[in-house]
Amino acid sequence: xxxxxxxxxEAAAQALAFPLNEPIRIGGNYVPALRHGNEVHVSGQxxxxxxxxxxxxKAGSEVSLDEARHGARIATLRALCLLREAAGTLDAIExxxxxxxxxxxxxxFTLQSEVADAASDLLVEILGEAGRHTRTSVGVWQxxxxxxVELDLLxxxxxx
Amino acid sequence: xxxxxxxxxEAAAQALAFPLNEPIRIGGNYVPALRHGNEVHVSGQxxxxxxxxxxxxKAGSEVSLDEARHGARIATLRALCLLREAAGTLDAIExxxxxxxxxxxxxxFTLQSEVADAASDLLVEILGEAGRHTRTSVGVWQxxxxxxVELDLLxxxxxx
Amino acid sequence: xxxxxxxxxEAAAQALAFPLNEPIRIGGNYVPALRHGNEVHVSGQxxxxxxxxxxxxKAGSEVSLDEARHGARIATLRALCLLREAAGTLDAIExxxxxxxxxxxxxxFTLQSEVADAASDLLVEILGEAGRHTRTSVGVWQxxxxxxVELDLLxxxxxx
Numbered sequence: 001x002x003x004x005x006x007x008x009x010e011a012a013a014q015a016l017a018f019p020l021n022e023p024i025r026i027g028g029n030y031v032p033a034l035r036h037g038n039e040v041h042v043s044g045q046x047x048x049x050x051x052x053x054x055x056x057x058k059a060g061s062e063v064s065l066d067e068a069r070h071g072a073r074i075a076t077l078r079a080l081c082l083l084r085e086a087a088g089t090l091d092a093i094e095x096x097x098x099x100x101x102x103x104x105x106x107x108x109f110t111l112q113s114e115v116a117d118a119a120s121d122l123l124v125e126i127l128g129e130a131g132r133h134t135r136t137s138v139g140v141w142q143x144x145x146x147x148x149v150e151l152d153l154l155x156x157x158x159x160x
Numbered sequence: 161x162x163x164x165x166x167x168x169x170e171a172a173a174q175a176l177a178f179p180l181n182e183p184i185r186i187g188g189n190y191v192p193a194l195r196h197g198n199e200v201h202v203s204g205q206x207x208x209x210x211x212x213x214x215x216x217x218k219a220g221s222e223v224s225l226d227e228a229r230h231g232a233r234i235a236t237l238r239a240l241c242l243l244r245e246a247a248g249t250l251d252a253i254e255x256x257x258x259x260x261x262x263x264x265x266x267x268x269f270t271l272q273s274e275v276a277d278a279a280s281d282l283l284v285e286i287l288g289e290a291g292r293h294t295r296t297s298v299g300v301w302q303x304x305x306x307x308x309v310e311l312d313l314l315x316x317x318x319x320x
Numbered sequence: 321x322x323x324x325x326x327x328x329x330e331a332a333a334q335a336l337a338f339p340l341n342e343p344i345r346i347g348g349n350y351v352p353a354l355r356h357g358n359e360v361h362v363s364g365q366x367x368x369x370x371x372x373x374x375x376x377x378k379a380g381s382e383v384s385l386d387e388a389r390h391g392a393r394i395a396t397l398r399a400l401c402l403l404r405e406a407a408g409t410l411d412a413i414e415x416x417x418x419x420x421x422x423x424x425x426x427x428x429f430t431l432q433s434e435v436a437d438a439a440s441d442l443l444v445e446i447l448g449e450a451g452r453h454t455r456t457s458v459g460v461w462q463x464x465x466x467x468x469v470e471l472d473l474l475x476x477x478x479x480x
Contacts, residue, residue, distance in 0.1 A: 028277045041258045041294040102298045110464060110466045134350060137364065139424075139462025140462075141265055141301040187433065191453065
C-alpha cells in the first residue's frame with residue numbers, strides 16, 4: 001500500500017472508527033468550508049460522527065483527558081475531510097496555517113494544550129511537515145450541543 | 161424601492177431599531193475594522209446601540225434564546241456597518257469569509273449554534289450568497305461589558 | 321539612543337523584566353509562528369517567562385485588573401518576539417492586523433476590554449501606527465496552565 005496523505009487519512013479514520021465516505025452535514029446558513037484565493041477556512045467542527053456527537057461534557061470532570069483527546073481527533077478528521085473536499089485533494093494542501101481548539105472544561109482543568117496536542121499530532125501524522133501549524137487552545141464554558149471539543153482551521157493551498 | 165444590499169441593510173436596521181447613521185465608537189488603541197489587501201477584518205462587536213449594550217447576561221438563564229438571537233443580530237448590524245465603512249460600499253463585498261460568535265452562556269445552555277444562526281441568517285438576508293460564510297460558535301464564560309454575544313468577522317472584497 | 325521599534329521593544333522588555341534573548345520554547349507538534357505569503361500568524365501566547373507562567377488564576381477574583389494587564393503585556397512581548405523572529409526584523413511589519421485576547425475571568429468580571437487594552441497600548445507604543453489592529457476580547461473559563469491571559473495575533477509584512 002502506498003504511503004500517501006490519503007492513505008494515512010484512511011488509516012487514521014479506520015483506527016478511529018470514523019466513516020470517511022459519509023457526507024458531513026451542517027445546519028444553518030453557513031458553509032462547512034470556503035476557499036478564498038489559495039486559502040481554505042473550515043468552520044468549527046465538533047466530534048460528530050453522522051448525527052451523533054461522540055464526546056460530550058466537560059473535560060476534567062465528566063470527560064477524561066484521553067476521551068477529550070479522542071474527541072479532538074474526530075473533530076480533526078471532520079475538518080480534514082471538509083478541507084479535502086474544498087481543495088479537491090489532500091495533496092493540494094501547502095500548509096495548515098492555524099488551528100483554534102476550544103475545550104469545554106471543568107473549573108480546575110488546565111490541560112487544554114494536551115487535548116489540542118491530539119489534534120496537532122494527527123495533522124502532522126497525516127500531512128507531514130505541511131501539517132505543522134500555529135495554534136491557540138482555550139478552555140471554554142460551553143460548546144454547541146454540549147460537545148467537549150471544537151476545532152476550526154485555516155489552510156493554505158499550493159498555488160494552482 | 162430598489163432591492164439592493166443597502167436597501168436590505170436599511171430595512172433590517174429599521175426592523176431592529178438600529179440607527180444606521182450614528183458613528184460607531186470604540187474605545188482603546190485599536191481599530192473597528194482594518195483593510196489589508198482585499199480582506200477586511202472587523203473587531204469583535206457586542207450588541208451595542210449608541211452607548212448602551214442592549215443585550216447583557218448569560219444566555220439560558222438571564223437571557224432567553226430569542227433575546228440572545230436579537231443580540232446577535234444587533235452585533236451583526238454593527239459589524240456590517242463597519243465593514244461597509246471600510247469597503248466604501250456593501251457592493252464591494254465579494255464574500256463574508258468567516259465569523260466567530262461568542263455566546264455568554266449559562267452552564268447548561270448548549271444552543272450557541274442557534275444564537276449564531278440569527279447572525280448567519282441576517283448576513284445572507286442582506287448580502288445573498290456573498291453572505292454565506294464559515295463559522296465557529298462557542299459558549300464563553302464572560303464577555304466585555306457583560307454582553308450576551310460578541311461577533312467578529314473577516315470579509316473578502318472584490319479585486320479593485 | 322536611537323528611537324526605533326527595536327529600542328522601544330528593548331525598553332518595554334526591560335521595564336517588564338522580560339528577557340528578550342532567551343529562546344521561546346513551545347511544546348507540541350505546532351509552531352510558535354508561521355509566515356505565509358506576507359502574513360505571519362503567531363500561536364496563542366500566555367504570560368510565560370522562561371518556564372514560569374507569571375500570571376495565573378481568574379481575573380476579578382484571584383487576580384486583580386492590574387495583574388491581568390501585566391500578564392497581557394508579557395504575552396504581547398512573547399508574541400512580538402516570535403513575530404520578529406519570523407519576520408527577520410520588526411521593521412518588516414506593515415501592520416498588526418488582528419489580535420484575539422482571551423481572559424480567564426471570574427463570574428462577575430466584565431473588564432476583558434480593559435485587560436486587552438494593555439496589550440493594544442503596548443503594540444502601539446512599540447510599533448506606532450503599524451501596531452493599531454482589530455481586536456476581539458472574550459472572557460473564558462480556563463486557559464492552558466491556568467494562565468490568566470492568552471493572546472494570538474496576525475500580522476502583515478511589507479511586500480519584499
